[in-house]
Amino acid sequence: MAETKLIRDHHLWTRDTIKNVSGDVTLDLAGDLTIDVAGGQATIIDDAGSGDPDLIIKSTHASTTQGPSLVLQCDEGNGNEDNDILGNVSFIGKNDNNDEYTFASVKGSVLDASDDSELGKLELQVTTENASANIATTGLTLTGSSTNDEVDVTVGAGAASITTIAGDLDIDGDTITSVGALEIDPGGALSITGQDVNIDATKKLYFDGGGIGINTYIHEVSADKLEFVVGADEMLTLDEANQRVTIEADKLVYKTVDGTAKEFSPTDSAYAGMILGYTALAIDAGDDSYTTTTSMAVPHSSLQVTFVAPPSGKVEISVTVFVDTVAGRPLVFGLSDNSTYSPIDFPNADDVTNEHEVYTGDETDEEDVTHQWVVEGLTAGTSYTWYFGVKSAPTAGAYVLRWGGDTLGEYGPFIMKATALPATIYTG
Numbered sequence: 001m002a003e004t005k006l007i008r009d010h011h012l013w014t015r016d017t018i019k020n021v022s023g024d025v026t027l028d029l030a031g032d033l034t035i036d037v038a039g040g041q042a043t044i045i046d047d048a049g050s051g052d053p054d055l056i057i058k059s060t061h062a063s064t065t066q067g068p069s070l071v072l073q074c075d076e077g078n079g080n081e082d083n084d085i086l087g088n089v090s091f092i093g094k095n096d097n098n099d100e101y102t103f104a105s106v107k108g109s110v111l112d113a114s115d116d117s118e119l120g121k122l123e124l125q126v127t128t129e130n131a132s133a134n135i136a137t138t139g140l141t142l143t144g145s146s147t148n149d150e151v152d153v154t155v156g157a158g159a160a161s162i163t164t165i166a167g168d169l170d171i172d173g174d175t176i177t178s179v180g181a182l183e184i185d186p187g188g189a190l191s192i193t194g195q196d197v198n199i200d201a202t203k204k205l206y207f208d209g210g211g212i213g214i215n216t217y218i219h220e221v222s223a224d225k226l227e228f229v230v231g232a233d234e235m236l237t238l239d240e241a242n243q244r245v246t247i248e249a250d251k252l253v254y255k256t257v258d259g260t261a262k263e264f265s266p267t268d269s270a271y272a273g274m275i276l277g278y279t280a281l282a283i284d285a286g287d288d289s290y291t292t293t294t295s296m297a298v299p300h301s302s303l304q305v306t307f308v309a310p311p312s313g314k315v316e317i318s319v320t321v322f323v324d325t326v327a328g329r330p331l332v333f334g335l336s337d338n339s340t341y342s343p344i345d346f347p348n349a350d351d352v353t354n355e356h357e358v359y360t361g362d363e364t365d366e367e368d369v370t371h372q373w374v375v376e377g378l379t380a381g382t383s384y385t386w387y388f389g390v391k392s393a394p395t396a397g398a399y400v401l402r403w404g405g406d407t408l409g410e411y412g413p414f415i416m417k418a419t420a421l422p423a424t425i426y427t428g
Contacts, residue, residue, distance in 0.1 A: 083110060225237065277308075291399070
């Protein structure tokens with residue numbers, strides 16, 4: 001062992017440096033050990049290149065509250081001030097140019113030194129590429145809150161930094177905020193389980209198809225109205241207030257169980273065969289009748305049908321009524337657009353070509369007579385009300401039309417209906 005020299009300076013004994021000590025050295029103190037380094041550093045060096053030294057702080061007694069502590073204390077004597085740094089743990093190395101860098105550090109500081117309002121701050125820092133400057137950037141900050149038992153945490157530095165969570169994320173709060181657009185890009189399916197998903201009624205749920213997401217979305221127009229917009233067009237509206245579903249499209253396509261595509265459209269109309277309007281008078285009610293005259297007339301304003309024209313603009317109108325023959329004369333049925341007889345305007349204005357001879361009986365004939373009209377050129381989506389007209393020429397009273405009944409042996413109801421036709425009608 002090298003020479004040991006004790007130096008007395010006033011009342012403090014110091015010992016000069018000891019070099020070349022072989023073996024272990026143990027200081028067994030009954031009290032505290034204070035090392036007072038004035039204007040310098042205390043350095044532990046391993047010059048053997050063995051990967052040491054290790055600084056071990058070891059406690060040999062059981063503790064349920066606190067184990068050994070590494071304390072970095074900054075005592076200015078008169079108290080600290082806001083933003084005072086209380087201590088650093090630095091990890092220093094060299095780059096491949098042999099320049100010394102602080103590659104990582106842990107820094108503790110005073111955020112607020114006010115009495116009874118003390119707040120602390122802890123930062124984890126690493127060096128990021130920044131020209132040639134040796135600058136540590138804070139990547140994790142723990143900040144004491146002015147609310148008791150709350151700590152605010154900031155993760156990352158810069159909006160483009162990436163935070164990776166290897167396991168599950170458990171959030172006990174109830175709000176996720178973002179200064180800009182928030183994108184969730186999962187490697188698999190995105191599932192939301194356990195609770196309902198609520199979207200602010202003033203907001204829209206967008207679908208981004210090739211960058212045109214601003215034009216395709218679902219939104220709640222009002223408390224009872226939901227709208228689906230595709231490519232800026234309102235394609236589907238669910239209106240609970242009016243009990244209405246509105247589809248705004250040139251065609252509605254559906255597939256049958258065998259995979260055959262069907263359309264509701266002007267060109268290939270699945271409306272064809274759909275009953276658009278239906279009137280049935282005097283079902284299980286007192287019978288009624290009308291005696292024909294030589295002029296076209298509407299027997300009663302209730303003998304009519306109301307319908308909305310299909311996309312094809314073509315309909316079939318049919319009438320069924322019981323006919324009792326008095327004299328063998330032609331019986332003519334017609335269609336009127338008014339309860340006072342006026343021929344409908346299809347295909348031409350006040351077109352009498354829709355007045356058809358439908359029956360000629362003799363004095364003993366009586367039977368149900370059914371007749372159909374094919375009418376084209378209607379405006380799709382327009383509502384029409386057409387009335388049944390009749391005459392017998394040249395003899396008035398040649399027929400009695402009868403309908404209804406509530407006793408045995410009377411008549412069937414008067415029936416008038418409108419049926420949709422396809423856009424293409426084969427005419428031979």
